[in-house]
Amino acid sequence: xxxxxxxxxxxxxxxxxxxxxxxxxxxxxxxxxDGVFEVGxxxxxxxxxxxxxxxxxxxxxAAAGVQRRHWIGMLTxxxxxxxxxxxxxxxxxxxxxxxxxxxxxxxxxxxxxxxRSDGQWRVKHRRVTRDGLDPA
Amino acid sequence: xxxxxxxxxxxxxxxxxxxxxxxxxxxxxxxxxDGVFEVGxxxxxxxxxxxxxxxxxxxxxAAAGVQRRHWIGMLTxxxxxxxxxxxxxxxxxxxxxxxxxxxxxxxxxxxxxxxRSDGQWRVKHRRVTRDGLDPA
Amino acid sequence: xxxxxxxxxxxxxxxxxxxxxxxxxxxxxxxxxDGVFEVGxxxxxxxxxxxxxxxxxxxxxAAAGVQRRHWIGMLTxxxxxxxxxxxxxxxxxxxxxxxxxxxxxxxxxxxxxxxRSDGQWRVKHRRVTRDGLDPA
Numbered sequence: 001x002x003x004x005x006x007x008x009x010x011x012x013x014x015x016x017x018x019x020x021x022x023x024x025x026x027x028x029x030x031x032x033x034d035g036v037f038e039v040g041x042x043x044x045x046x047x048x049x050x051x052x053x054x055x056x057x058x059x060x061x062a063a064a065g066v067q068r069r070h071w072i073g074m075l076t077x078x079x080x081x082x083x084x085x086x087x088x089x090x091x092x093x094x095x096x097x098x099x100x101x102x103x104x105x106x107x108x109x110x111x112x113x114x115x116r117s118d119g120q121w122r123v124k125h126r127r128v129t130r131d132g133l134d135p136a
Numbered sequence: 137x138x139x140x141x142x143x144x145x146x147x148x149x150x151x152x153x154x155x156x157x158x159x160x161x162x163x164x165x166x167x168x169x170d171g172v173f174e175v176g177x178x179x180x181x182x183x184x185x186x187x188x189x190x191x192x193x194x195x196x197x198a199a200a201g202v203q204r205r206h207w208i209g210m211l212t213x214x215x216x217x218x219x220x221x222x223x224x225x226x227x228x229x230x231x232x233x234x235x236x237x238x239x240x241x242x243x244x245x246x247x248x249x250x251x252r253s254d255g256q257w258r259v260k261h262r263r264v265t266r267d268g269l270d271p272a
Numbered sequence: 273x274x275x276x277x278x279x280x281x282x283x284x285x286x287x288x289x290x291x292x293x294x295x296x297x298x299x300x301x302x303x304x305x306d307g308v309f310e311v312g313x314x315x316x317x318x319x320x321x322x323x324x325x326x327x328x329x330x331x332x333x334a335a336a337g338v339q340r341r342h343w344i345g346m347l348t349x350x351x352x353x354x355x356x357x358x359x360x361x362x363x364x365x366x367x368x369x370x371x372x373x374x375x376x377x378x379x380x381x382x383x384x385x386x387x388r389s390d391g392q393w394r395v396k397h398r399r400v401t402r403d404g405l406d407p408a
Contacts, residue, residue, distance in 0.1 A: 002138075002139040002142040002143055002146075003139075003142075005142045005145070005146055006142050009145075073149075073207045073208075073209065074148070074149040074152050074153055074205075074206075074207060074208065075146075075149050076146065076149045076150050076153060077146070088153065089149075090205055090207065092207075092230075092238075104230075104238040104240060105238070106236060106238065107203075107205050107230055107232050107236075107238045130236055131203040131205065131232035131236060131238075132203060132232040132233055132234050132235050132236035132237065133235070133236040136157075136203070
């Protein structure tokens, strides 16, 4: 369990570094092909569409010259009966425009179902609730 | 030691999730019955009073429609001779009112004595110093 | 690998606690004697000069009554062929003046080459890029 915990932490660190680097295809590949990404009321289905949606957002931030940083913290991991993990964490979204001033844009809670696929953990289902905006 | 480190991280993640969810009784149960919680000049003694104090604060934030998020980071763990652990960490307190704007309310240092009780780690003594307010 | 990951996390927690406590000599001793610290365009060579530079900054913040807190997050660790580790992380710099208001001063990315020396991990080379200020 402790090894699994470190693995999950490492997984999220890699995943967030990929997203913030604009490597949206590699990032989307950390979801299963049929993965679902829900934020608030909206959902994107399938890693292909997840990649496309992420690319669009990444391009907008790049065009605006704004660096995003996603921080995951307070991660808890609960094993399910079928080899799945439920991972719950806080996620903080920072935005840093040219000049270096840091904006703490959003505080969220991220609840993932992680499955093992091709020797790696992947997100089968992600639900993000944004503090102050979405019902908890 | 490395396993213990992951355990301590997981412990704090669970503990903070409980507090921020308003599950103050479950949160207070992560202290020993005779646990002490010191912040600055004031101290609360015993998990029952710790629960009561936490409930009061949680109700105030709930009434105000403000979500709190406690982040623990930069955790160091030092084993004592008697099976205790001394855990020192940074703790950040975020507040997010309706609308989603994030306020980084407080930066603190948290020094805990953790003991093993009923198969779990529990806080026997917590001392929190608030940066910029309390002597370090 | 998972044990190494926890070790690296613990290493950074200790290192940041030392720096923020103003224990700049102990902090500089977490670099190798020939260690290099690069931030943006400038570099400091050797743990002695690294200590000296850190002392100067620490004294300035102490004189101004400002507490700094360095948070490391989203850490990834990649083993090299020769027992080295490449560690990449996000680092957030907080400043808290008297009164307790928290300023999130800087978001950075920290890329370290860690080597084993005298039974501990030490930084042989650190490169910090500041979001919004330095090329990524």
